[in-house]
Amino acid sequence: MIRRPIKSSTAAFLGVLSVLLLLGGYTFLAHRQYQRNPDDTTIPRWSQLHKGLQSAIEVNRRSEDRWLVVDAVASGQRLFLGLAGGVAASLLLGLAMGCFTPIEAFLHPPLSLLAKVPPTAALAVFFVLVGTGNNMYVAMIAFGVLPTMTLTVNLAVKEFPDELLYKAYTLGASHMEVVWTIIFRQVLPRFIDAFRLSIGPAMVYLIAAEMVVGDVGFGYRIRLQSKLLNMSVVYPYLAILAAFGFGMDSLLRLLQRKLCPWYEPRR
Amino acid sequence: MNLAFTPPTRTTPIPMKSNRFALAPAAWLLGAALMTCAPSALPAPAFSLAWSEYPSWSAFGVAHVFKLIDGREGQTGPVEDKWGVDIVLKEAEYDPCLTMYGSGQCDAVCMTTLDALNPALGRPSVVIVPTSTSAGADALIVPKTITNIKQLRGRKVYGLAKSVSEYCFNRNLELLGERPEDYKYSNMDPGAAAVALQQKQREIEAIIVWNPFVLETLNKRKDVHVLFDSTTIPNEIIDSVVMAQASLDKPGGRQFACAVVDAFYQINQRLAEPATRDDTLIALGEKFSHLDLASMKKVVEQTRFYATPKAALDLFTGAELKAVTGRVVDFCVKQEIVSSAPKIGYGSQAEAGAVALRFDPAFIRAVAEKK
Numbered sequence: 001m002i003r004r005p006i007k008s009s010t011a012a013f014l015g016v017l018s019v020l021l022l023l024g025g026y027t028f029l030a031h032r033q034y035q036r037n038p039d040d041t042t043i044p045r046w047s048q049l050h051k052g053l054q055s056a057i058e059v060n061r062r063s064e065d066r067w068l069v070v071d072a073v074a075s076g077q078r079l080f081l082g083l084a085g086g087v088a089a090s091l092l093l094g095l096a097m098g099c100f101t102p103i104e105a106f107l108h109p110p111l112s113l114l115a116k117v118p119p120t121a122a123l124a125v126f127f128v129l130v131g132t133g134n135n136m137y138v139a140m141i142a143f144g145v146l147p148t149m150t151l152t153v154n155l156a157v158k159e160f161p162d163e164l165l166y167k168a169y170t171l172g173a174s175h176m177e178v179v180w181t182i183i184f185r186q187v188l189p190r191f192i193d194a195f196r197l198s199i200g201p202a203m204v205y206l207i208a209a210e211m212v213v214g215d216v217g218f219g220y221r222i223r224l225q226s227k228l229l230n231m232s233v234v235y236p237y238l239a240i241l242a243a244f245g246f247g248m249d250s251l252l253r254l255l256q257r258k259l260c261p262w263y264e265p266r267r
Numbered sequence: 268m269n270l271a272f273t274p275p276t277r278t279t280p281i282p283m284k285s286n287r288f289a290l291a292p293a294a295w296l297l298g299a300a301l302m303t304c305a306p307s308a309l310p311a312p313a314f315s316l317a318w319s320e321y322p323s324w325s326a327f328g329v330a331h332v333f334k335l336i337d338g339r340e341g342q343t344g345p346v347e348d349k350w351g352v353d354i355v356l357k358e359a360e361y362d363p364c365l366t367m368y369g370s371g372q373c374d375a376v377c378m379t380t381l382d383a384l385n386p387a388l389g390r391p392s393v394v395i396v397p398t399s400t401s402a403g404a405d406a407l408i409v410p411k412t413i414t415n416i417k418q419l420r421g422r423k424v425y426g427l428a429k430s431v432s433e434y435c436f437n438r439n440l441e442l443l444g445e446r447p448e449d450y451k452y453s454n455m456d457p458g459a460a461a462v463a464l465q466q467k468q469r470e471i472e473a474i475i476v477w478n479p480f481v482l483e484t485l486n487k488r489k490d491v492h493v494l495f496d497s498t499t500i501p502n503e504i505i506d507s508v509v510m511a512q513a514s515l516d517k518p519g520g521r522q523f524a525c526a527v528v529d530a531f532y533q534i535n536q537r538l539a540e541p542a543t544r545d546d547t548l549i550a551l552g553e554k555f556s557h558l559d560l561a562s563m564k565k566v567v568e569q570t571r572f573y574a575t576p577k578a579a580l581d582l583f584t585g586a587e588l589k590a591v592t593g594r595v596v597d598f599c600v601k602q603e604i605v606s607s608a609p610k611i612g613y614g615s616q617a618e619a620g621a622v623a624l625r626f627d628p629a630f631i632r633a634v635a636e637k638k
Contacts (some may be wrong), residue, residue, distance in 0.1 A: 007546055040371075061603075211456075212456040
């Protein structure tokens with residue numbers, strides 16, 4: 001039979017095994033490359049990676065700061081401001097669209113068109129409209145995640161069962177009470193799911209923009225160090241990005257469980 | 268695939284252990300057959316050249332367009348046939364070209380000698396031909412209200428970090444008796460910096476960029492001017508074709524180097540002849556930028572081609588190159604572009620010994636003599 005359940009210990013073992021295989025494969029590749037050319041820096045061995053990570057953490061001789069710290073602060077600020085703006089706006093817009101049909105009729109066409117424009121392709125448009133300062137990253141992330149997320153929230157609101165709506169009105173709720181105490185709560189877990197899914201794209205937009213105009217940040221460092229072939233710095237940076245994305249995702253799932261214990265996501 | 272380190276392809280199949288002896292004569296016969304008809308039946312050895320759009324490097328793309336060479340694998344043009352090799356062109360943006368070369372994905376690459384130092388540490392390399400030098404193609408552009416470099420102290424100057432732009436900026440400061448530490452060089456992609464200045468974004472006043480962005484910016488904003496440019500440091504920023512020593516050592520490697528050099532000079536000949544000059548210029552500029560013919564003429568003035576073997580040999584055998592390269596190496600070490608100073612050599616492998624980067628005039632000479 002397909003989809004036969006397995007023991008949780010077996011599942012954990014298989015998960016760990018696949019990660020170990022990945023690491024083992026990398027070790028093999030790096031070792032082979034080292035044998036071919038000991039001076040190569042494109043597939044660094046673990047000791048080289050360790051050195052690379054160290055150079056990112058240590059106080060840099062010339063710039064007198066720690067790369068990882070300044071990059072994390074800069075990129076983190078841009079990402080969180082952008083996400084906060086985009087997510088808050090799309091929650092409001094999505095709720096408004098789902099609850100009030102004229103607003104939906106007004107906003108739906110442009111949003112569904114904009115949702116299909118990859119912000120990375122429109123990079124130059126953002127430079128032109130918002131400049132190249134920090135505002136540009138924030139605007140790009142916010143407008144990048146906004147259309148899709150608004151439409152997701154809108155859909156979730158529309159799926160809200162009519163019976164519950166009638167019941168709330170029968171019990172004497174006002175429009176605003178229905179929106180905030182009934183619909184918002186019902187939509188919240190779906191909204192958190194949408195938030196989770198938007199972190200990946202937001203990081204893509206941020207890195208792409210930083211690669212072109214950043215003078216600090218993850219994208220800037222990765223572009224510069226790749227050009228200098230210092231993959232021993234690039235790979236740890238990628239690992240940190242992965243860890244960050246994974247951490248954010250887990251946090252939001254935890255939040256979802258705490259705030260909406262009743263919610264059973266469909267498998 | 269890692270071309271640089273791949274062992275040569277076997278021409279005979281490896282027989283199974285059990286019938287090794289049975290297959291040996293057959294394999295021998297096959298080998299003999301291959302050898303007798305080698306010149307015509309075997310495909311010419313293929314080597315790849317990665318290039319990005321830049322006036323003197325677009326020459327290779329244009330050579331493909333004009334059918335002097337055929338950049339596709341397995342196809343050859345007259346220049347390739349002359350040297351018995353197959354040039355495979357790989358076009359990419361400049362940065363990916365450097366990464367491609369550094370990781371062994373191509374045999375040769377178009378880059379500045381400044382950017383060659385770092386990959387050469389991991390992959391011993393040879394500069395086979397200088398293609399052009401920046402003589403005004405890199406420039407610091409500021410509003411006309413700024414007439415003295417001292418006015419920029421403490422203000423941000425935008426340009427690509429750890430690149431020829433920063434080198435040009437620092438060198439000019441030195442020539443003016445200024446200390447680079449007093450200035451805030453800030454990273455930005457040259458294209459984005461040019462757009463920002465053209466739009467008069469408040470925070471961006473001074474940019475150091477290269478062509479086509481220099482000419483485009485000057486065309487679009489009449490209230491800015493060039494404060495200094497690379498005319499003060501001729502023959503220091505050198506655009507070139509660099510090839511891996513390991514690829515040169517492969518069969519056909521030296522012929523490939525000659526074919527690349529030959530193709531470059533043939534395009535230069537078309538540029539020199541009045542009948543084909545404008546057509547070639549337009550072809551060179553086609554993807555470079557939307558500058559018109561008049562501007563393209565300016566571009567090739569500011570990106571001065573080493574148009575003849577003599578010009579290139581004068582550079583490669585002159586005393587100036589060593590001093591310049593020494594300065595470039597110092598800059599790269601100070602800027603941490605390289606982890607340690609690479610050993611630089613001049614002349615043939617026998618003359619220079621084991622070095623990371625070598626300027627070898629042999630291929631230019633070979634092409635000049637075969638004409």
